[in-house]
Amino acid sequence: MSTTVEYALRLLAGAAGIWLVITTVSGAIRSFVLPRSESVRLNAFVFGGVRALFNFGARRANNYARRDRILAHYAPVALVALPIGWLALVGIGYTGIYWALGVDGFEKSYELSGSSLLTLGTTSEGGLIINVFSYSEATLGLLLLTLLISYLPTIYQAFSRREIVVAQVELRAGIPVSAAGLLVWLGHDHDFLNDDAQWLDWEKWLVEIDESHTSLPVLAFFRSPQGGRSWVMTAGFILDAANLLFSALDVPSSRQAELTFKAGVLA
Template identity: 65%
Template sequence: MQHYLLGALRVIVGVSGTMLVVATVSSAIRAFILPRNEVVRLNVWVFVGVRTLFDAAAKLANSYDRRDRIMAHYAPVALVALPVVWEALVSLGYTGIYWALGEGSWYYCYRLSNNSLLTLGSFSTTNMPAAALTYSEATLGLLLLTLLLSYLPTIYQAFSRRETTVTRIELRAGTPASAATLLCWLNNSGSLQDDDAQWEQWEQWFVEIEESHTSLPILTFFRSPQPGRSWVIAAGLLLETANLFFSALDEPRPRQAELTFKAGCVALNRVYRFFSEQAGTEPRALLPEESPVREAERADFDKHCDALVAAGLPVRSDRDAAWVHYQELRNRYVSALDFLATLTMAPKSKPL
């Protein structure tokens, strides 16, 4: 009876080990090779576990600069932790398989598995199936490491392109950055109708954000080289600039500016929906009671309108109507913007 129970236990352990190995390799492939955005639960658990530790450390910091320095290490550490967890799970899965094949005690099978995974070659097996499995484990160990290493250049190229645009936006929007300043810069030629090339570059930036930050979600958490910069704040600034243009100025909307605004709303909302189940499947405009008029925001809006008037731009005479239009457009992206700013611990920034 005990013999049958032991045999059944070996089958269960062997099948479980095989499933664990398959699930781990599948997670690695879906994370880096599958050309579409997909939530990989195993990777999420790794990122959340590492993030919990960094959040605890950041709470002990007494200034934003210190928190920023701490969180700057989060994405690189989480990325390095991925192959460590992958290989640990593969080793655990093969340990169960070797034990199911009768290679020896759990301790011996664990050492055999680690030895095979790291291709040390100092342990031998007792049968042909186990010997074949050691070669497959060694292959998977190299594959998992190579998979991450081969994608590191892709990740850092996407990061570099993103941050180049963030820096250029900051140079044009002034210090502190504001949508009114950026609009005045766009009006340098005396017209806001001849900036299609600039709006097109920003549209391309939003398109790349949408693709790269959902297919490689760890990119979302890579922080800018300078503490005061953030891709989330830069994206919000572009959307606020377009919004201020459309709602406050008495000028025709350039088609390219409208495309850029739409691309920005789509990009932020899709990244938002990737990270938050509460976001729903499609972005939803806030109801009037969910988006109350805040006096501070209205004061900022009026201040920026005054700055546009001082710059000689044709501001709409009906400020109340302009404010209502501004709020309607802002509802298309404000939920995503606020969520991502909190998620990435972005620098504090006013809405305009």
């Protein structure tokens, strides 16, 4: 390989490495820090790949309970796989950067990248510029892992608040849960205007789901602790109950029930 060609390849590898590192860090920030829904290709690739594996196993289950137990592990596994993908891409990106900076060979560049990323310190190269990039890679590796770990309590707190209402609706509407059963419970005193406090609680729950599942989309894939429960179905039961109240019962209109229905439609 001529010197000119090798120089051009090193420049190309360095530019591609910088782009890959910036893109990966940007995706991590948009995934957990930015409080709005953003499409991140790496996330779609990781979650799609993990989902394909779990679907493969679920299709071979002989009943719903078995399929539900298999798919219940999907979101946690995908969430753990996500930072592994981040670190792998950052490591590949820095491999190209080190090679562009003059490290001898891709294998040596990869060893230096892995040593820096995982803060092992088993491989080092002299030179101020290479050391600066090595330290920056170690910092990014720690930050990416810390980012996910710091958001795990937030994710599980939002999950817990969501599932509390799911369980409460099941207690009120009976098993199997239905919109009609929910209305029977609401009208136990024959006065639906006394239920505004309950409709207000459900409105807050629907608004919180809209906010939390938009900023942390992974929450949508966490299944309820019990196989017969579903936050999606619970939201549907609440909206169906409100719709039946408006259309099928000859009772005074509840402004709070209307707001709850609107919150569910817009969520």
